[in-house]
Amino acid sequence: MRKLIVPVADAQLEALVTSPREDLHIEVKSWLDLADGLGKATLAKAIIALANHGGGFILLGFEELPGGVFEPAPNRPATLAGYSQDGVNGIVQSYVAPPFHCTVHYVRHPGSGDLFPIIAIPGGHKVPVQAARGSSDNNKTLANGRYYIRRPGPQSMEPSTPEEWRELVGRCVRAGREDLLEAIRDVLSGNVPAAEVPGLLDSLLDWAEEPTAAWLTSGEESVLKLPPPKGYFRAAYAIDGEFERPTLPQLLELLKRSTVRHTGWPAWSVLHRAEFAPFVNGGALECTYGSFGGEKFIQDPGHADYWRASPEGRLFLLRGFFEDGRPERATPGTVFSLTTPVWRVGECLLHAAALAQNLGVTDAKIVFSTRWAGLAGRELKDLDGRRYLSEGYRARQDQIDRSITVEASIIGDGLPEIVFELLTPLYELFDLFVLPRAMVEGELREMRKNSF
Structure with a gap:
């Protein structure tokens, strides 16, 4: 039985569809063919980079014009069934290590009334995220075991400098420390009973x-x-x-x-x-x-x-x-x-x-x-x-x-x-x-x- 696609009403996501933009936390992609191995690898690379940057969003269905303006991409699929949450997380399970859960939202464009998928990538990972397998184009798009980060441009690339590696590892250390301190706060404040x-x-x-x-x-x-x-x-x-x-x-x-x-x-x-x-x-x-x-x-x-x-x-x-x-x-x-x-x-x-x-x-x-x-x-x-x-x-x-x-x-x-x-x-x-x-x-x- 086909799952019903329900549009969400969220001001932040609606603004992203109304005026698409790219920055270190947002990546815009055209209509990727997620039934194809290369399309899956392309999406996985973007997911890995955003996860290592602390989380963000991937907007699908837009292309960039000269001058940095985005508009709905041609060749819109007849159905968005190929961009389901189960399908996206299946790609994460196959291509990302360690795997994690992503959420897919469907947001309506205020002009055309069309729905567009937005994938929410969680941050706060305690270890750097890497590729669990390579792409079918001889690993040019995605290489097994490699790490990817967001770089000004914006781009999703491998870390290449000591500063980029330090920032990647430091972000994971800070995430682990925050979880640790939050657990301590809960125990000491009585929110969680101490193991007496x-x-x-x-x-x-x-x-x-x-x-x-x-x-x-x-x-x-x-x-x-x-x-x-x-x-x-x-x-x-x-x-x-x-x-x-x-x-x-x-x-x-x-x-x-x-x-x-x-x-x-x-x-x-x-x-x-x-x-x-x-x-x-x-x-x-x-x-x-x-x-x-x-x-x-x-x-x-x-x-x-x-x-x-x-x-x-x-x-x-x-x-x-x-x-x-x-x-x-x-x-x-x-x-x-x-x-x-x-x-x-x-x-x-x-x-x-x-x-x-x-x-x-x-x-x-x-x-x-x-x-x-x-x-x-x-x-x-x-x-x-x-x-x-x-x-x-x-x-x-x-x-x-x-x-x-x-x-x-x-x-x-x-x-x-x-x-x-x-x-x-x-x-x-x-x-x-x-x-x-x-x-x-x-x-x-x-x-x-x-x-x-």
Whole structure:
């Protein structure tokens, strides 16, 4: 049974039929014989080029006159059945790799009342599109395995310069990244439920509470043998996935290999000094840097670390606020650094991804939790003088906890988006300060340039 051809009413497509034109996103062809191999190859080449350019339209049934004017081509077929959507996608399946779906619209010319086919070519391909077979004219029209792009003129040609190849590959990389970031946004905003691991977050938080309480006790009884901090940052994560549990000596080596050296004081660092060597406690590795530098260190809580690592893939870190160790810039307990949280969360997430990879975990998920405490009364400040910030953003709430479950494989590329979503509620505590996305991206870019 022959399918009924239904004209569409679309202003953009109607304008194209009314006043045909060619540009990098639009190609105009005469009445191609799509029952003939050469006609199929000609159409396939145009489809490939437009797909690699980011998508566009092919208008059929017009010819170009001198001066660049288009008018309906002669030899109009008696029926448009040869230009069906099934027929066009059959050509794509045979001639294009990887294949994709095109849509065919039939648009009425306002003057003659005749219908003309317009093929919509999708963009956003994550790999460059190429020819899956050659044409019958000794591959002159279409060559198997070749890539085609749109070039000013406009023309559909093979890339011939490094710039054209970079643009082609870059467009695909950007398309893949946008899909990745959109998926991250959906999960973090709650549009798509995160793949939570039943009970793992609760178990992780319970595991983190004991050392937190131990650190917050006073004086010589505390984990770090220091007075309770005026404020602190806490990070904990658990790796979900199948892996062989390492021995404690093996775990120590894995931690050394997983250290992210983008800051001068990396998270879960292993110092090469005997007095700061990790030790075994309760079936896990622990490490304290509470006396490094003697009395001076007591004044620098940003280098007062306590961390714990379990062979089950659970890690925990406590650290004081570095801004409380800079009395020459601010009275301890009164300010909160504008940019430091971006660096702290960024390096902790990268550490989790690195350890999961070094453990050989396939399709690992990271259950990640953070805490900032001792915030009440602090004012948001840029202590390094690199970014402008007006005064008066103060916190009333004293503590905030944030958690997320994320696939380890997307942390590297999706780091700015993940960090932005995690930190936004923290910054809102400071009189509804709006965290600039560009600042997060810029700080992480600056951080990842460093190699200590």
